[in-house]
Amino acid sequence: MSQSSSVHYRTFLLLLVAVTIAFGWLLWPFYGAVFWGTILAILFAPLQRRLVPRLGGRRNLAALITLMLVLLLVILPLVVISGSLVREGANLYQSIKSGQINFGAYFQQAIAALPPTVHDMLARFDVADIPSLQEKLSAGAMQASQFLATQALNIGQDTFQFVISFGIMLYLLFFLLRDGPQLSARLRRAVPLGDTHKQHLFRKFTTVVRATVKGNVAVAAAQGALGGIIFSILSIQGALLWGVIMGFLSLLPAIGAGLIWAPVAVYFLLTGATVKGIVLIAFGVLVIGMVDNVLRPILVGKDTKMPDYVVLISTLGGMALFGLNGFVIGPLIAALFMASWDLFSPAAGEPAALSEDRRADGD
Incomplete structure (x- = not known):
């Protein structure tokens, strides 16, 4: 490549980055x-x-x-x-x-x-x-x-x-x-990566989006709805509000809806409402708690599971930066981060996609 062509190419890349940032700003x-x-x-x-x-x-x-x-x-x-x-x-x-x-x-x-x-x-x-x-x-x-x-x-x-x-x-x-199909194909052609990289990253992107929204939101909605129903049956004021809060907390692994119903059950037991406390604990453990174990594997699938601590940290960080949208953006960024590093440094026994692409390109 001549020096003039190299200057033109770098100028074009600079222009491309500038107009892309400007469009994102708009x-x-x-x-x-x-x-x-x-x-x-x-x-x-x-x-x-x-x-x-x-x-x-x-x-x-x-x-x-x-x-x-x-x-x-x-x-x-x-x-x-x-x-x-x-x-x-x-x-x-x-x-x-x-x-x-x-x-x-x-x-x-x-x-x-x-x-x-x-x-x-x-x-x-x-x-x-x-x-x-x-x-x-x-x-x-x-x-x-x-x-x-x-x-x-x-x-x-x-x-x-x-x-x-x-x-x-x-x-x-x-x-x-x-x-959608035409836009996706054009985006794939525009990304300057090998076919193996693009296929892996695009598949991970769509899979995580569907898993996060379809799976996690469905589980959260089910747990929130069940929590609101049992609160309404037990005549707890603000059942809808508490149900929605339990649904949001269900998005966070290791925290869950129990952060709401468990203290209420303890309060019932301590203040003499023993039957209500036992009913709430039984329903929370056997029904609300089991929803996650039953629905999540069906809707999300085992191949898209990230460690719970990664999901928790990325969800909290995403919501802190992007508000409500962050419960999708956070895990998505974490999944793409892990997928990119998997391509760069595959686990033992897996093919080194980066090395294969380099050999195919003749580098």
Whole structure:
């Protein structure tokens, strides 16, 4: 390659990087809409592919039908649940503010029901500052409920922004469903990697997206729904809100919905509601807890499993950086990180893909 051609090539690469960054900067205000449009397109692409031949190759009609199904099966239930959740969160805030619900008092009742030996042990370790703990618990509950009420207000104020983002997502989703195979093929050609690398990375990308959303969200939704149902049966106020919180916690391995139902069960046992406590523990262990063991292997599959500690750290880190979208972005980045290093340094007995590509290229 001559010096002039090398300069031209480097200039072109610099221009390509610059315009790519500029385009990403333009899309950033609506990155959530673009992100979820892409995620939903990946999830429903198999359905789109099945519809096209049955509709005589009419891709527009197949994409429109798939889009209607997305609205009916995914978006409409989310809108209904979100509206109910916002109202229940606002009502909970008002109940705590008025003193109708007092978590500090509940905590004091539970502590008072402990045996004298436990009180002596707490005093011995100097952790029996009950008034201080009660005050902190009440303040934390007030802040959490105030956060929910604030979010409800923000949703009302940002309705216009939400409508625009929602419209962009649906518009993009239609074209990604219709032209998805062509766009995927063009992207594969543009990536400057060997065929082995591209196949491995693209397969890992789509597999992790489907596993994270289809599997983990389905498990979280099932555990949250079951938790909300048992809370409603036991007449616990805010059952929908607690069910949604249990669903979110179910996304995190090693934490799970037990972080909510277990303290409530302990409170029931300590305050004399023994039957409710036993029922809640039995339901939490045998039903809510077993959902993860039954559904996750079916929906996710063993080949996509990452270590629980990687999923936990990547999910928490993703949500800290990207908000709610991070529960998908975090594990996705972690999976691509692991897949890239697997290509670079394969495990013992596996073919060295990088070395094979280098030999094929004649390097």
